Amino acid sequence: MFIDELDALGKTRGMSVVGGHDEREQTLNALLVEMDGFSSNSGVIVMAATNRPETLDPALLRPGRFDRHVLVDRPDVKGREQILKVHVAKVKLDESVSLEAVARITSGFVGADLANLVNEAALLAARKAKPAVTMDEFNEGVERVTAGLEKKQRVMHVDEKQRVAYHESAHALVAYSLPNTDPVHKVSIIPRGLAALGYTMQRPEGDRYLMTQSELESRVQVLLAGTAAEEIIFGDVSTGAQNDLERATELARSMVMDYGMSRLGKVNFRESRRAAFLAGGDEFPRERSHSERTSREIDEEIARIVDQSLRRVRDILQTRRKALVALADRLIEKEVIDTEELRTTVEANSPSALLVPGTADATLRRTTDEKAASAEGKIAEGG
Numbered sequence: 576m577f578i579d580e581l582d583a584l585g586k587t588r589g590m591s592v593v594g595g596h597d598e599r600e601q602t603l604n605a606l607l608v609e610m611d612g613f614s615s616n617s618g619v620i621v622m623a624a625t626n627r628p629e630t631l632d633p634a635l636l637r638p639g640r641f642d643r644h645v646l647v648d649r650p651d652v653k654g655r656e657q658i659l660k661v662h663v664a665k666v667k668l669d670e671s672v673s674l675e676a677v678a679r680i681t682s683g684f685v686g687a688d689l690a691n692l693v694n695e696a697a698l699l700a701a702r703k704a705k706p707a708v709t710m711d712e713f714n715e716g717v718e719r720v721t722a723g724l725e726k727k728q729r730v731m732h733v734d735e736k737q738r739v740a741y742h743e744s745a746h747a748l749v750a751y752s753l754p755n756t757d758p759v760h761k762v763s764i765i766p767r768g769l770a771a772l773g774y775t776m777q778r779p780e781g782d783r784y785l786m787t788q789s790e791l792e793s794r795v796q797v798l799l800a801g802t803a804a805e806e807i808i809f810g811d812v813s814t815g816a817q818n819d820l821e822r823a824t825e826l827a828r829s830m831v832m833d834y835g836m837s838r839l840g841k842v843n844f845r846e847s848r849r850a851a852f853l854a855g856g857d858e859f860p861r862e863r864s865h866s867e868r869t870s871r872e873i874d875e876e877i878a879r880i881v882d883q884s885l886r887r888v889r890d891i892l893q894t895r896r897k898a899l900v901a902l903a904d905r906l907i908e909k910e911v912i913d914t915e916e917l918r919t920t921v922e923a924n925s926p927s928a929l930l931v932p933g934t935a936d937a938t939l940r941r942t943t944d945e946k947a948a949s950a951e952g953k954i955a956e957g958g
Contacts, residue, residue, distance in 0.1 A: 581623035587632045603632060610640050649685055651782050652678050658686050662693040669707040677713050682779050684720075692716045722767040722774050731772065737907060738805060739764045739773045742815060744902035745804030745892060746775040747912070750797045751921055752891050755790040762902075762912045772815060788836045791826055796884045798823040803888045804899060827880040837876045844873060898924040
């Protein structure tokens with residue numbers, strides 16, 4: 576017996592309105608009784624699937640019921656390559672197409688995403704009247720799946736286009752300058768999807784399962800680069816950084832509350848609903864287990880991480896302002912810049928001291944760290 580979407584039936588009991596009569600609980604009680612009633616020689620195996628195991632009633636997960644848990648996670652590189660082989664069986668591929676290369680540029684994709692990617696690539700090849708699907712279609716398909724369709728008919732005002740160009744150039748420049756960041760694959764100011772006026776695409780070199788504190792800090796700084804560039808160049812900021820600020824703040828919050836990567840120590844301040852339910856704990860785990868004072872300190876620490884990252888980003892952009900302007904001008908002219916053009920433009924417009932191999936990131940980081948430490952010292956002294 577297979578039960579799909581078990582969470583619709585097996586949610587934790589006692590969460591209904593007081594005094595109400597919840598039919599779902601009666602059905603769950605009946606299921607629990609029946610699962611205990613199966614004899615060992617009945618030949619019945621009960622399986623179920625859910626995307627929200629943390630909401631299941633602890634009684635469902637006890638020995639004798641659903642006591643074996645199988646995680647179906649996102650596929651790795653080898654898994655994605657095998658899934659792609661299934662979906663391209665009815666698609667004519669060019670000899671230059673490498674499914675291994677496609678698998679490497681689709682980190683984080685699940686089976687449905689890969690099926691959609693193959694379909695998009697085939698449609699693009701058909702529109703171009705190509706006899707077979709090439710790597711160009713797969714690259715364009717990845718962008719369509721991740722960023723949305725191009726909106727070439729959306730005409731931006733000259734001022735807006737210039738602002739977007741500086742915004743995206745700053746993301747790419749800071750990502751290029753900092754260590755522990757994914758390589759920049761493409762920078763574009765062609766609107767895509769519902770709201771994106773431009774995007775900077777970074778592709779990881781492989782599947783990652785852990786992230787260090789320095790990597791998270793670099794991600795926060797890359798996200799803050801766009802609004803910092805607008806502030807430096809135009810003396811004013813726009814609403815285009817809303818998503819960047821949201822993601823940067825959430826990363827900083829996770830560093831403080833989940834990973835113990837702050838001055839508050841190696842403490843986790845966020846209770847896990849998943850752990851509470853799977854451990855058979857309270858049916859109503861508390862959302863917060865710390866005091867108001869600690870909450871205030873958490874907010875202050877999040878603000879400190881974001882402010883410190885902003886100072887480092889401003890130093891990078893000021894040091895490489897010439898490269899920032901050159902990248903923005905190039906984007907306004909071509910609308911799309913790839914990895915090689917980004918590298919060439921940055922190196923041609925950077926101070927010679929930053930062009931020594933292996934020293935750019937270290938020198939830049941040491942300089943910004945010293946400035947940040949000096950600024951924090953002045954604040955601590957009341958300066």
